[in-house]
Amino acid sequence: MSQFPFQELEDKELSAFTCSIQDESAKLHINKLKASHRNSLKEIAVLKGEKSKLDTVKKENVILKKNLDTLNLECLQHVRLIQKIERELAEHASRTQNFEIEIVRLKEENLSLTNTRYRLTMDLKNAEMQDCHLIKKLKDEIQRLKAQHSDDIRECQDLLHELSVAENQIKTDRLRQMLVHVGEKLEPSPMELCGQFIGPAVDGQVIVTLCKTLPEGQIVKLTSVNSKPTAFHLTEVEVYGV
Known part of the structure; x- marks a missing residue:
């Protein structure tokens, strides 16, 4: 049974019930109960509002818990990402x-290569200077050799000319047109002709002249019958008789 006997009644029913009671003390008690009932209704309304707020808070707490779980998961992912980034940074x-x-x-x-390049550049410049000096010396030597060669050519030409003249002279001086006479005396009796050599002779040639007859005498005369007087160049003359 309820603590308030009139809690389930509406205000009109309470008013009708109150009007039917003639006792003043009862009316006063009923009015107090009505006031208490209204206060209870207000408290119930307040409690309902608080309960609604509590339900809302519970729903919000559930949402916040889900958000917190999501946030914790994201934090865990962020921690793992931070650890990965730290490893990558390391x-x-x-x-x-x-x-x-x-x-x-x-x-x-690079410094070593620069020093080496500088040294090689200096060596190359020195080598180029030496090469230029050597080339100049070679050019001078070539000019000198050219001049000497020109002089040698002229000298060779002169020698060739002299050799040609000498050869022509030698050819001209070759033994030719020689008569061989045999007799007792050179003068005044005539000497008998033994033979002749037409020529021209060559170097080292052995000239053999055989008498066609058997002339007598102790003197052998060799006579040049050329149009131009020439000297004999005989190594030796041998005479054989019987």
Whole structure:
């Protein structure tokens, strides 16, 4: 049974019930109950509002919990992403350090190559200067040799000319047109002709003249019958008789 006997009644029913009661004390008690009932209704309305607010808060808490779970999941993903980024940063720092070491090595190598290039450039310039000096000397030597060659050519031409003249002279001076006479005396009796050599002779030639007859005498005379007087160039003369 309810604590308030008139809680389930409406205001009109309570008013009708109150009017039917003639006792003043009862009426007063009923009015108090009515006031208490109205207060209870207000409290119930307030409690219903609070319950509605509580339900709303519960729903919001559920939503917030879901959001918190989502946020925690995102935080976990962010933590994993941060750890991955930290590992990548560590690897990048290691690669950066290796790059710095490689850059230092390349700078040293570049400096060495620069020094080597400078040294080679200076060596090349010195070699070019030496080559220019040598080329100048060679040109001077070539000019001298050309002049000497020209002089040698002229000298050779002169020698060839002299040799040609000498050869012509030798050819002209070759033994030719020689008569061989045999007799007792050179003068005044005539000597008998033994033979002749037409020529011209060559170097080292052995000339054999056989008498066609058997002339007598102790003197052998060799006579040149050329139109131009020429000298004999005989190594030796041998005479054989019987």
